[in-house]
Amino acid sequence: MKTTGRTTIADVARLAAVDRAVVSKVLSGDPALRVRDETRRRVEAAATTLRYRPNFHARGLARARAGAIGLLVPSGNPLMVAVIAGAEEVAAARGLLLWTASHEGELTERYLRLLRSGAVDGALVAGLRAGYDADELFHDPRVPTLLVNRRSVGAERWIILDDERAARVATEHLIAQGHQRIAWAGGPAGVDTAERRQNGFRDAMAAADLWLDPSWLISADYTPEGGVHAVSQVLRSPEPPTAIVAADANEGLGVWYALHQRGLRVPQDVSLIAIHKLPAEDYRLPAMTCVEMPLRELGRRAVELILDTPWDAPIRETLQQEIRISRGATVSAPPPGSGPASMTAYIEQRPGG
Amino acid sequence: MKTTGRTTIADVARLAAVDRAVVSKVLSGDPALRVRDETRRRVEAAATTLRYRPNFHARGLARARAGAIGLLVPSGNPLMVAVIAGAEEVAAARGLLLWTASHEGELTERYLRLLRSGAVDGALVAGLRAGYDADELFHDPRVPTLLVNRRSVGAERWIILDDERAARVATEHLIAQGHQRIAWAGGPAGVDTAERRQNGFRDAMAAADLWLDPSWLISADYTPEGGVHAVSQVLRSPEPPTAIVAADANEGLGVWYALHQRGLRVPQDVSLIAIHKLPAEDYRLPAMTCVEMPLRELGRRAVELILDTPWDAPIRETLQQEIRISRGATVSAPPPGSGPASMTAYIEQRPGG
DNA sequence: ACGGTTGCGTCAACCGGTTGACCATGGGCC
DNA sequence: GGCCCATGGTCAACCGGTTGACGCAACCGT
Numbered sequence: 004m005k006t007t008g009r010t011t012i013a014d015v016a017r018l019a020a021v022d023r024a025v026v027s028k029v030l031s032g033d034p035a036l037r038v039r040d041e042t043r044r045r046v047e048a049a050a051t052t053l054r055y056r057p058n059f060h061a062r063g064l065a066r067a068r069a070g071a072i073g074l075l076v077p078s079g080n081p082l083m084v085a086v087i088a089g090a091e092e093v094a095a096a097r098g099l100l101l102w103t104a105s106h107e108g109e110l111t112e113r114y115l116r117l118l119r120s121g122a123v124d125g126a127l128v129a130g131l132r133a134g135y136d137a138d139e140l141f142h143d144p145r146v147p148t149l150l151v152n153r154r155s156v157g158a159e160r161w162i163i164l165d166d167e168r169a170a171r172v173a174t175e176h177l178i179a180q181g182h183q184r185i186a187w188a189g190g191p192a193g194v195d196t197a198e199r200r201q202n203g204f205r206d207a208m209a210a211a212d213l214w215l216d217p218s219w220l221i222s223a224d225y226t227p228e229g230g231v232h233a234v235s236q237v238l239r240s241p242e243p244p245t246a247i248v249a250a251d252a253n254e255g256l257g258v259w260y261a262l263h264q265r266g267l268r269v270p271q272d273v274s275l276i277a278i279h280k281l282p283a284e285d286y287r288l289p290a291m292t293c294v295e296m297p298l299r300e301l302g303r304r305a306v307e308l309i310l311d312t313p314w315d316a317p318i319r320e321t322l323q324q325e326i327r328i329s330r331g332a333t334v335s336a337p338p339p340g341s342g343p344a345s346m347t348a349y350i351e352q353r354p355g356g
Numbered sequence: 357m358k359t360t361g362r363t364t365i366a367d368v369a370r371l372a373a374v375d376r377a378v379v380s381k382v383l384s385g386d387p388a389l390r391v392r393d394e395t396r397r398r399v400e401a402a403a404t405t406l407r408y409r410p411n412f413h414a415r416g417l418a419r420a421r422a423g424a425i426g427l428l429v430p431s432g433n434p435l436m437v438a439v440i441a442g443a444e445e446v447a448a449a450r451g452l453l454l455w456t457a458s459h460e461g462e463l464t465e466r467y468l469r470l471l472r473s474g475a476v477d478g479a480l481v482a483g484l485r486a487g488y489d490a491d492e493l494f495h496d497p498r499v500p501t502l503l504v505n506r507r508s509v510g511a512e513r514w515i516i517l518d519d520e521r522a523a524r525v526a527t528e529h530l531i532a533q534g535h536q537r538i539a540w541a542g543g544p545a546g547v548d549t550a551e552r553r554q555n556g557f558r559d560a561m562a563a564a565d566l567w568l569d570p571s572w573l574i575s576a577d578y579t580p581e582g583g584v585h586a587v588s589q590v591l592r593s594p595e596p597p598t599a600i601v602a603a604d605a606n607e608g609l610g611v612w613y614a615l616h617q618r619g620l621r622v623p624q625d626v627s628l629i630a631i632h633k634l635p636a637e638d639y640r641l642p643a644m645t646c647v648e649m650p651l652r653e654l655g656r657r658a659v660e661l662i663l664d665t666p667w668d669a670p671i672r673e674t675l676q677q678e679i680r681i682s683r684g685a686t687v688s689a690p691p692p693g694s695g696p697a698s699m700t701a702y703i704e705q706r707p708g709g
Numbered sequence: 710a711c712g713g714t715t716g717c718g719t720c721a722a723c724c725g726g727t728t729g730a731c732c733a734t735g736g737g738c739c
Numbered sequence: 740g741g742c743c744c745a746t747g748g749t750c751a752a753c754c755g756g757t758t759g760a761c762g763c764a765a766c767c768g769t
Binding site: 374375376377378381389390391392395414416417418419420474 | 715716717718719721723724725726
Binding site: 012013023024026027033058060062064065066 | 726727
């Protein structure tokens with residue numbers, strides 16, 4: 004009868020008339036333990052009667068592992084719910100907890116401390132802002148760490164999507180519709196995904212021999228506001244593009260909105276395609292045409308990797324998923340008579356223009 | 357020189373040539389401790405040099421508190437990001453971590469164990485499914501627990517929004533536009549919020565003396581699929597409604613979609629208003645008209661309450677927030693010539709109809 | 710010179726499980 | 740009857756911090 008209300012392993016041991024060690028071993032299923040079935044049952048009965056739950060911290064301390072992994076996501080991004088769901092799935096299957104916490108683009112001391120304090124057995128960090136020095140994370144990790152959807156500069160432990168291909172596929176989709184004057188509403192300068200997606204865009208444009216107006220390569224945040232900004236930049240150009248690729252769906256929403264505000268119809272005047280698919284987009288009318296990325300698989304695989312890879316081994320994985328275009332209502336053929344932007348095409352077509 | 361790579365408080369104590377107790381007290385800012393400034397600096401320097409971080413579990417065990425609170429949310433609902441953000445805000449301000457985990461409508465043994473194991477100093481549980489026995493949660497909580505956005509049946513510890521009023525406001529908005537035949541695409545039977553919202557709807561209809569067709573009170577999930585289902589039920593009626601109130605924005609999306617699929621234009625043929633505002637809805641064109649609920653405040657207040665209320669005290673709080681209608685493009689006046697459903701109004705208007 | 714402060718830390722007993730080493734008992738075998 | 744082994748546990752030293760009680764100088768006033 005302890006003064007504290009908590010039932011400890013000692014209480015169970017007393018009730019079952021065995022040593023604490025037996026309780027510990029029985030309840031955590033130690034295969035090396037040999038006990039009579041009757042004893043085992045007595046222990047289990049005592050634990051049930053007392054509603055005993057091993058103390059999380061005591062166990063974590065003794066075992067030197069927490070039984071949980073941490074996932075840090077940028078706050079407020081609805082795309083992350085898919086990543087979380089995927090991670091949760093694998094964590095549950097392995098009997099681990101998944102703790103999610105949200106950050107504002109950078110890891111404050113608060114979270115660094117946490118990750119290094121043994122509270123989790125592995126840390127997945129998604130969506131760090133540009134310029135955040137991820138090296139800090141790996142300097143003395145104390146716990147295996149993996150960057151999700153961002154490559155790290157120093158230590159090589161990351162998992163990413165094939166952003167380059169996604170951007171290429173998106174751009175090619177527009178080109179296949181006949182677009183030639185295509186603008187890029189890209190991500191923040193310095194962010195790894197932004198660069199890779201932009202590369203994919205450039206590749207696709209180059210492969211189609213299309214002229215790329217440098218003022219149509221916009222850097223903006225992956226937010227609706229960023230999309231609005233991108234449009235304001237793009238439309239400075241005397242000849243507006245007939246299509247825009249948005250590097251992110253949230254940003255794409257802003258692009259769409261801003262185009263509409265300026266009286267440009269989507270897709271009649273300007274087509275729009277974005278990378279990533281927002282939750283429930285299929286139920287939107289009109290829905291945004293986009294390239295669907297395997298975000299759930301990203302979460303799933305990230306947990307697998309962090310659990311199955313040694314601490315110090317590098318992890319460099321690019322998910323080679325099937326890239327699917329989700330056909331919405333924001334892409335059509337360019338308006339008739341819209342000129343090309345490809346210089347060669349431009350010259351050739353001039354007579355007909 | 358320990359074999360383990362972790363720096364412990366003993367390492368710091370050794371380097372600073374003081375007792376471990378001093379290190380502990382200096383680093384956690386014990387006000388009762390008297391030390392020379394020089395000693396204090398020595399300790400701090402040693403901690404910095406060794407990159408010492410107190411072990412999470414050891415501290416949790418010794419202090420008998422975790423320094424973290426847990427938030428359990430239903431997985432995959434984008435509305436929850438606002439709740440999480442609000443909770444995070446307060447937790448950060450109080451120097452606590454906020455751990456979020458997602459559940460599938462019910463608390464599995466896995467999470468119950470966690471909550472009761474001392475891993476968190478308080479548990480916020482949002483969005484339990486209908487029929488889940490929340491009593492289980494309170495039977496032997498071991499940690500203060502608070503239901504978020506659901507009332508509990510047994511122990512009274514919950515915080516909810518004014519769902520009734522939200523539904524009333526939504527309905528009144530339609531009535532003010534001249535609608536009389538209004539259907540209710542409600543939540544799952546047995547869910548607390550669903551009942552309260554339905555009450556609000558009925559109240560508003562009764563107050564306006566409008567006839568409520570019983571077959572227009574639909575129960576469905578708070579999902580797009582639920583909305584689709586609701587529409588299929590509502591449209592069985594020979595005279596379709598001129599407006600629908602959706603009890604949830606996700607569900608509203610499905611309603612909107614299904615109406616469109618059946619060739620009904622929104623809002624020309626049927627108006628639609630939903631409770632809750634989805635992320636970035638302002639950037640949608642068209643946007644769904646909805647009643648915006650203070651979800652961020654819900655998260656914020658939930659953390660405050662769980663920290664500032666004694667374990668065993670009841671908590672019954674209904675957030676009396678300002679209810680704002682977010683005007684989208686899904687509500688207009690009813691189509692001309694649409695009959696009323698109010699029986700009295702029906703009779704009175706017959707000559708003019 | 711001596712008792713009482715005050716300043717500055719030290720001591721050691723926890724917190725609640727875990728885990729490998731060790732031990733008692735009884736049966737089998739020769 | 741003595742030895743060995745298997746069975747079925749017990750023992751106690753950790754894990755890494757925390758915290759209240761206690762110690763020991765030096766200094767102060769009388």
